[in-house]
Amino acid sequence: MVGKPALLALDWGSTSLRAFLMDGAGAVLAERASEDGASRITGGAEAFEQALRRVAGEWLQPDLPVWACGMVGSQHGWREAPYAECPVALQELSRGAVRADGSEGLRVRIVPGVCWRSGQDGADVMRGEEIQVAGLLATQLSLAARCRIVLPGTHSKWVEVRDGRILSFRTFMTGELFAVLKQHSVLGRLMASSTTFHAEAFDEGLTRARMAAGRGLSGDLFSTRARVLLGQLQAEHSADYLSGLLVGHELAAALPATDADEPLALIGDPALCARYAHALQAFGRPAAAVAGNTAPQGLWALACA
Amino acid sequence: MVGKPALLALDWGSTSLRAFLMDGAGAVLAERASEDGASRITGGAEAFEQALRRVAGEWLQPDLPVWACGMVGSQHGWREAPYAECPVALQELSRGAVRADGSEGLRVRIVPGVCWRSGQDGADVMRGEEIQVAGLLATQLSLAARCRIVLPGTHSKWVEVRDGRILSFRTFMTGELFAVLKQHSVLGRLMASSTTFHAEAFDEGLTRARMAAGRGLSGDLFSTRARVLLGQLQAEHSADYLSGLLVGHELAAALPATDADEPLALIGDPALCARYAHALQAFGRPAAAVAGNTAPQGLWALACA
Numbered sequence: 001m002v003g004k005p006a007l008l009a010l011d012w013g014s015t016s017l018r019a020f021l022m023d024g025a026g027a028v029l030a031e032r033a034s035e036d037g038a039s040r041i042t043g044g045a046e047a048f049e050q051a052l053r054r055v056a057g058e059w060l061q062p063d064l065p066v067w068a069c070g071m072v073g074s075q076h077g078w079r080e081a082p083y084a085e086c087p088v089a090l091q092e093l094s095r096g097a098v099r100a101d102g103s104e105g106l107r108v109r110i111v112p113g114v115c116w117r118s119g120q121d122g123a124d125v126m127r128g129e130e131i132q133v134a135g136l137l138a139t140q141l142s143l144a145a146r147c148r149i150v151l152p153g154t155h156s157k158w159v160e161v162r163d164g165r166i167l168s169f170r171t172f173m174t175g176e177l178f179a180v181l182k183q184h185s186v187l188g189r190l191m192a193s194s195t196t197f198h199a200e201a202f203d204e205g206l207t208r209a210r211m212a213a214g215r216g217l218s219g220d221l222f223s224t225r226a227r228v229l230l231g232q233l234q235a236e237h238s239a240d241y242l243s244g245l246l247v248g249h250e251l252a253a254a255l256p257a258t259d260a261d262e263p264l265a266l267i268g269d270p271a272l273c274a275r276y277a278h279a280l281q282a283f284g285r286p287a288a289a290v291a292g293n294t295a296p297q298g299l300w301a302l303a304c305a
Numbered sequence: 306m307v308g309k310p311a312l313l314a315l316d317w318g319s320t321s322l323r324a325f326l327m328d329g330a331g332a333v334l335a336e337r338a339s340e341d342g343a344s345r346i347t348g349g350a351e352a353f354e355q356a357l358r359r360v361a362g363e364w365l366q367p368d369l370p371v372w373a374c375g376m377v378g379s380q381h382g383w384r385e386a387p388y389a390e391c392p393v394a395l396q397e398l399s400r401g402a403v404r405a406d407g408s409e410g411l412r413v414r415i416v417p418g419v420c421w422r423s424g425q426d427g428a429d430v431m432r433g434e435e436i437q438v439a440g441l442l443a444t445q446l447s448l449a450a451r452c453r454i455v456l457p458g459t460h461s462k463w464v465e466v467r468d469g470r471i472l473s474f475r476t477f478m479t480g481e482l483f484a485v486l487k488q489h490s491v492l493g494r495l496m497a498s499s500t501t502f503h504a505e506a507f508d509e510g511l512t513r514a515r516m517a518a519g520r521g522l523s524g525d526l527f528s529t530r531a532r533v534l535l536g537q538l539q540a541e542h543s544a545d546y547l548s549g550l551l552v553g554h555e556l557a558a559a560l561p562a563t564d565a566d567e568p569l570a571l572i573g574d575p576a577l578c579a580r581y582a583h584a585l586q587a588f589g590r591p592a593a594a595v596a597g598n599t600a601p602q603g604l605w606a607l608a609c610a
C-alpha cells in the first residue's frame with residue numbers, strides 16, 4: 001500500500017540537493033537528487049526556486065508542505081535561518097524555521113542550523129547535521145535519553161544528546177584535511193592512485209594515533225612521508241595510512257569527552273560509517289547504532305512537531 | 306682585511322640554491338642565490354652541474370672545495386647521499402658525504418640527511434636542517450652539550466641535541482598545513498588578503514591551543530570559521546588566528562617532550578622566528594638563542610672535520 005504524499009523534504013547542502021517525497025507516516029515514497037547545491041547557486045531567491053522546481057517538478061502541489069534543511073538556510077542560501085543555540089530541543093528547531101515564498105503560492109520552511117557557544121572558547125556551527133540527528137532520534141527512541149552521535153565526513157560532527165536535546169557538539173575537519181593533504185601537500189606526491197582499500201595500512205595509522213595522541217596531529221602527519229622514504233610503508237598504501245592517522249586523532253581527541261558507557265551512534269555514508277565503526281571498535285568503544293541519511297525522517301519529525 | 310676563498314658552501318634545497326663563498330676562518334665573503342632548487346631541476350647530473358656553474362661562475366676554481374647540503378642529496382637530487390641514522394655526531398655527517406663529479410675536474414661533496422627510527426613508530430627524516438644545527442653548534446658552543454633546536458617552517462623540526470650529537474628529532478607540518486588550509490580549504494574562503502599581522506588574533510589562537518590541546522588539532526581548526534560566523538573573530542584576522550592555532554598545537558605537543566630546563570634555540574627566517582619566540586614566551590619557555598641561516602657555518606664545520 002502506497003501512502004499519499006504529505007511532505008516534500010529537502011536535504012539541501014552545499015554541493016547537492018536531495019528531495020524526498022514522504023507520506024503521512026514518515027515513509028519515503030520517492031527520492032530525487034540534483035547537483036544544485038546551495039553554494040553553486042547564484043542569482044538569489046529566484047534561482048533557488050528554479051532549482052527546486054527542476055528537481056521536484058510535478059511533486060510540488062499547492063497543499064503539500066515543503067521543508068528544507070542545510071546550507072540553503074545560510075547567509076548565502078535562499079533565505080537565512082539564524083542558528084538556534086545549544087542546548088536546543090529538536091522541536092524548537094521547528095519553531096525556528098523561516099519561510100521562503102516563491103511564485104504560484106510556493107512556500108518553503110527552512111529550518112535553522114545550530115550553534116554552540118560556551119565559555120571563553122566554545123564556538124561551533126552546523127547546518128543539516130542537526131536534522132540527521134533529529135531523524136535518528138525519531139526512529140531510535142532509546143537513544144534520545146543519552147548518546148553521542150558521530151557524523152563522519154568532510155567536517156565530522158560529534159553531537160552530545162541528552163533528554164532529546166542537543167547539549168553541545170564539536171567539529172573535526174578530518175575529511176577536508178585528508179582531501180587537501182592528498183591533493184595539495186607533499187604527502188600526496190607519493191600517493192599512487194589506488195582504488196583498493198588497504199585495511200592494514202589504515203590500522204597502522206589508527207594504532208599510531210591511538211598510542212601517542214599527545215604527540216599531536218601535526219607532529220604525526222609527516223610520518224606518512226617518512227615511513228615511505230624509510231621503507232616502512234608502501235607508497236600505494238600511504239593514503240589509507242593517512243586516513244587511519246586522521247580518523248585515529250579524531251577519536252583520540254573526541255572519545256575522552258564522552259562517558260565510557262555513553263552509547264555511540266554513526267550517521268552517514270555506509271562505507272565511511274563502516275570505517276568509523278571499525279575504528280571505534282579498535283578504540284574499545286563499538287558503535288551502538290549505524291544509520292544512513294536520516295534527514296528526511298528528521299524533517300518529517302520537525303514538520304509534525 | 307678580506308680572507309682568501311677556502312670553501313664554496315651550497316645550501317641547495319627544493320626550491321632554491323644559495324651559494325656562500327667562505328674564507329679559512331669560516332667567514333662568508335660573498336653570497337649568491339638562484340631559483341634552481343633541486344625539485345625544479347630535470348635532466349640529471351649534468352643539469353645540476355649547469356645550475357651550479359650559473360650561480361657560482363668564476364668562484365669555481367680547481368682547488369676550491371665545494372660542499373653541499375639539502376635536497377640536492379635526495380633520491381631525485383644530483384646524487385643520493387643516504388641518510389645517517391640517529392644518534393649521529395655531526396662530524397659523522399662529514400664522513401657520510403658522497404662525491405658528485407662534474408666536468409673540468411669539478412668535485413662536489415654532498416652531505417647526507419639524517420633519519421630517526423626508534424621502536425615501533427619512530428620514523429622521521431630531514432635534509433638540510435642537520436647542517437643548520439651543525440652551524441649553530443659551531444658558533445654557540447655552550448648549546449652543544451644539551452639543547453632542543455627548533456627550525457620553524459613548512460616542515461618544522463624539533464631537534465634534540467646531547468653532547469654534540471643529534472639524538473632524535475620530530476617534524477611538525479605546521480607551515481604546510483597553514484598554506485594548504487588557507488589556499489584550498491573552507492577556512493581560506495573567509496580570509497581576506499591582509500598584509501598586516503594581527504598579533505591579537507595570533508594570540509587568541511595560541512591561547513586556545515595552549516588551554517585545551519587535548520581537544521586535538523583537527524577538532525580546533527573549524528573554530529577559525531565558526532568564530533567568524535558567530536561574530537567572535539573578524540574575517541580579516543582569521544589567517545593570523547589560524548596561524549596561532551597551528552603554532553600553539555605544535556608547541557603544546559612538542560614542549561612536553563623536552564626537559565623544563567632544556568635550552569631552546571630557534572633557527573630560520575627572522576620574522577617566523579620572532580613569531581615562534583613570542584609563542585614560546587607565552588608557553589613559559591623563552592628561547593635561549595635565535596639565529597638566521599646557519600647552513601654555511603655548518604658546511605664549513607663539516608668541511609674542516
